[in-house]
Every structure is written in structure tokens, then in C-alpha cells.
Amino acid sequence: MKDKISNLTELQISALREVVNIGVGNAVTSLSKMISKEIKIEVPGLKVELIEKVPNVAGGADTIVSGVIMHVAGDVEGYIMMMLPQEATETICKTITTEVDVDIMSPLNQSLIEEVGNILAGSYVSSLSNFLGLNIKLSPPMQTFDMLGAIIDHILIEMSEKAEHALLFDTLFMIEGNRMNGIFLTLFDPDSMDIILERIDKMI
Numbered sequence: 150m151k152d153k154i155s156n157l158t159e160l161q162i163s164a165l166r167e168v169v170n171i172g173v174g175n176a177v178t179s180l181s182k183m184i185s186k187e188i189k190i191e192v193p194g195l196k197v198e199l200i201e202k203v204p205n206v207a208g209g210a211d212t213i214v215s216g217v218i219m220h221v222a223g224d225v226e227g228y229i230m231m232m233l234p235q236e237a238t239e240t241i242c243k244t245i246t247t248e249v250d251v252d253i254m255s256p257l258n259q260s261l262i263e264e265v266g267n268i269l270a271g272s273y274v275s276s277l278s279n280f281l282g283l284n285i286k287l288s289p290p291m292q293t294f295d296m297l298g299a300i301i302d303h304i305l306i307e308m309s310e311k312a313e314h315a316l317l318f319d320t321l322f323m324i325e326g327n328r329m330n331g332i333f334l335t336l337f338d339p340d341s342m343d344i345i346l347e348r349i350d351k352m353i
Contacts, residue, residue, distance in 0.1 A: 157197060157346075164349045166195050169318055169333075172276035176269045183264070184245045189323040190269070192333070196317040200336070203301055203315050207232065207332050210298025215253060217266025218304065220288040221274065225341035227312065228304050229273070229287070230334040231266035232297065237322070237329035238262060244324045254294065263292040269320075269333065281348040304336060311338040 157165075173190045181188050196206065204210035215238040217231045233241070235253070242258040243251045252258065267290040278285045293300060305312070318333040337345065 161346060161349050162195055164352065165316065166192070168276050168280050169195070169273060171280070172273035173269070174272075175276065176272035179268045179272065180265065183268070184324075186245065186325055189321075191321040191323075192318045193321060194319040196319075198315055198317055200301065200305060200312060200315055203317065203334070204298045206317065207297055207334075208234065210296060210301075212297045213294070214297050214300070215262055216293045216295070216297075216300050217263055217270070218291045218293060218300070219267070219270050220307075221285060221337070222288070223285045224283040225285060225337055225344055227335065227337035227341055228308065229270045230300070230304070230336075231269055231320070231331060232300070232334060233262070233329070233331040237331055240327050240329050241265065241322065241324065244327050259292050263290045266290050266292070273333070277345075281345065281352075283344070283348065308336065308338060312336045313339070314342075 169192050173192055177188055177190050180190075198206050204212070207214075213235050214232045215235065216233075219229045221227045221229055238253050239251045242248065242253055242261060245261060246257070253262070270290070271287055274285050274287050277283065316335045318335075320331040320333045322329040322331065
């Protein structure tokens with residue numbers, strides 16, 4: 150029953166989207182407290198894509214993005230990434246810190262984006278764990294600023310190219326009226342994805 154991710158049913162997609170929405174709701178609460186500003190996060194769409202197509206779907210392999218990468222371990226294995234275009238990263242940092250000229254490579258702003266990704270991924274993993282009864286651990290976040298294609302290649306090397314498909318969640322950030330688009334990406338190895346889908350099927 151290897152890698153059924155490429156043939157998700159509508160019920161499975163709805164269940165996964167519900168897990169993400171619950172996680173996003175918790176993340177919004179945590180982020181609002183952290184930055185003391187009104188924030189909204191929406192996940193309007195979920196896509197299942199072949200790994201090699203991810204860069205093109207997300208804007209192109211040469212697109213420079215600010216990425217936050219976390220390793221998932223426990224009952225399932227894989228990686229979670231939050232990827233933001235440079236403009237979105239600058240807007241988030243500027244809105245939160247009120248800096249006029251934002252240097253997204255400064256330690257302060259790198260730490261800020263890291264924490265945003267950490268809270269979002271942590272809330273998603275907690276929701277997935279509670280919803281499906283899984284023991285899931287998340288590594289500390291690693292912030293990177295590179296071409297999207299290079300980031301994906303690095304993750305695939307780390308996973309020994311086990312993953313064939315990725316779950317992409319379009320992510321819309323709204324902070325005090327400023328709109329920023331990003332992508333929340335999950336890569337699970339085939340065995341882990343089978344475990345997740347089996348748990349979902351038992352529930353629905």
C-alpha cells in the first residue's frame with residue numbers, strides 16, 4: 150500500500166485540510182500573543198504534487214525564498230517547511246518590528262521568521278498528533294534563505310529521496326491589513342503517509 154498520497158480521496162483531503170485548519174487556528178492565537186498584533190492565517194487550498202514539480206508550482210526553482218525547515222520524527226518520519234517569497238518575508242518583518250529598512254538576514258529577523266515557522270509547524274503537528282492519535286516529535290527550526298530548487302534538493306538528500314509526493318498548503322498571512330502569500334509544505338516518506346491515511350480512513 151505504498152504512497153497512496155497520489156490518489157487521495159475527497160474525504161481524505163477534507164480530513165487533512167481540517168487538521169491544518171485546527172492547527173492554523175491555534176497558531177494564530179500563539180502568534181497574536183507573541184507579536185501583540187492582529188494576525189489572520191488562511192489555508193485556502195491543498196495540492197498533492199510530485200516532488201520534482203514543487204519548485205515550478207511554488208514559483209520556479211530559481212525563486213529565492215526564506216524557508217523554515219523542521220524534521221518530523223516518531224510514529225511518522227519526514228519534513229515540514231514554511232516557505233515565503235522575499236517580499237513576503239520583508240513585509241512580515243517590517244510589520245512586526247516596525248523597521249523602515251528591513252534586513253531579512255539580520256539575526257533578529259531570521260529569529261523572527263524561524264519562530265513564525267516554528268509556531269505554525271508546531272500547531273500543525275500537535276493537531277495531527279491529537280487528531281490521529283500519533284506520537285510526533287518536531288526538531289528545532291532551521292532557517293534558510295536560498296533558491297527553492299536548492300532547498301528541495303537538500304531535503305530530498307536528507308530523506309534519501311524516499312518521498313515522491315508532497316502536500317502543499319497555500320498559506321495566506323494577514324497582519325494588520327498586510328497580505329502575504331506563502332507555502333506550507335509537508336514531505337512524509339511513503340510508510341509514514343500510509344500510516345496517516347490508515348488512521349484517517351478508520352475515522353471516516
